[in-house]
Amino acid sequence: MKIKNILSGYGKIVFNLIIISSVFIVGCTKSFLNVPPQAQQPTVQFWQTQSDATEAVNAIYANLRSWNETAFAAIAVESMASDDATKGSTSSDATFMNNFDLFTITSSDEGGQLGGFWSGQYQEINLCNQVLDNIPAINMDATLKARYLLEAKFIRAYSYFRLVRAFGDVPLRLHVPTDASQYNIKRTPKAQVYAAIEKDLTDAAAGLPSVYNGADIGRATKYAALSLHAMVSLYEKNWSDVVNYTNQVIQSGAFSLFPNYEQMFRVANENCSESVFEIQCAVVANNTGAETSQYSQVQMPRGVAWGGWGFNVPTQSLVNEFEAGDNRLNATVIFQGVPTAEGDVVPSPATNPFYNYKAYVPSALFSTALANPGCQQDVRVIRYASVLLWNAEANNELGNNTAALASLEVVRARARAYSIANGAPAGTLPKVTSTDQGALRTAIQHERRVELGMDFFESRYFDLVRWGLASTQLGSLGWKAGKNEVWPIPQSEIDLSSNLLTQNPGY
Secondary structure, three states, X not given: OOOHHHHHHHHHOOHHHHOHHHOOOOOOOHHHHOOOOOOXXXXXXXXXXXXXXXXXXXXXXXXXXXXXXXXXHHHHHHOOOOOOEEEEOOOOOOHHHHHHHOOOOXXXXXXXXXXXXXXXXXXXXXXHHHHHHHHHHOOOOHHHHHHHHHHHHHHHXXXXXXXXXXXXXXXXXXXXXXXXXXXXXXOEOHHHHHHHHHHHHHHHHHHOOOOOOHHHOOOOOHHHHHHHHHHHHHHOOOHHHHHXXXXXXXXXXXXXXXXXXXXXXXXXXXXXXXXEEEEOOOOOOOOHHHOOOOOOOOOOOOOOOOOOOOEEEEOHHHHHHOOOOOOOHHHOEEEOOOOOOOOOOOOOOOOOOEEEHHHOOOHHHOOOOOOOOOOOOOEEEEEHHHHHHHHHHHHHHOOOHHHHHHHHHHHHHHHHHHHHHOOOOOOOOOOOOOOOHHHHHHHHHHHHHHHHOOOOOOOHHHHHHHHOOHHHHHHHHOOOOOOOOOOOOOHHHHHHOOOOOOOOOOO
């Protein structure tokens, strides 16, 4: 089941109240403003009851699927700059997205995507801070109160990680401002931001449930917090912590790789055995305010009745990375003229030769009655395959070659079985046997690319940056060391701060 109360909460929650103290950091997003106001309450009447607490926490989850969180801004900042993806669509549509592809982006941010990503994350953080500052005073079930606070900490950590990964030092705000002097603050050194993220995730992992049932499936769990903490530690190169957190997830036995790689990304298999955390999306009767996700719509094939806008398309470089017989390729890339597993065909010649299969919603689910076609597709944030590959990478960096090989082989074994089941010959995807650290590092990096290619949140671009390979892989496109490791701070935010915010070097 979906989290129906979370989905409907986006249309029910009193948004004017929730964002009233965040005007200084929240930009206007069309998906947010298009939600019709319902059941509005004066500020003084909110934060009184358990129902208020529930609606406020549901709003946090609902906002995760909004425009700036999963559509243009997220795709531009976290995907399009890599060697896995390029702008797509038509040459004349949203040309500003080329600035991310070619590293010509400036702080002026002509298309508004840097500013959208920045304000989208701070909007989410503000919703979390509202919960964390106000729910403690509500007289309500103590166990539920504690859980709600930890869910807010998990999502706040998720948003701050996206910010610090993209921009480096960013303003760290852990409470709602109480007077005007607290509205405008400097950028916080990224080490302090990472420390705050880790504190939130430590708290969340210690107290969140391991599993949910029924209508609560999809909320943040203990294992989601451990997994995100592992990812954060990976970026900090705290290899022992990565192994510790991933081992807890692996040894829990709570997850397994879904046998059918392609079907794992379809609507019917949302929240499957491989899902550690995913953003819940659905069609909710009589509530178009819940149909806000445009994650699939902006990436679905262009020029077909059941498609979308055709942005963020795979590159030939990604296609070439797959080994012969690896059928994950055909579940990652929609090729023109080749039917999908569900029988849909992008006719040849198409606007683009490739489209993102992982964002695909079959034509059987297409409806012009939806506020945003494809809005029912959940956005997969953390998969168990990622946990295994983080474990492999960290173990290899620590010299634990046997453990690294074991985790890597679990991922390859699923891919091997899936490929053979779909017509690949025996012997496809042979085992990696080398225990040389450099060779194993290369094998893990390859496996990350083909297993996670075009995934949401698992960014190939930031992988290249943290591996020190961005100059080699992206230099021909204009990437420059000492500059493009981070994106520019939006000039609009610097102006609003009266230049209290400083710019990243080179911009």
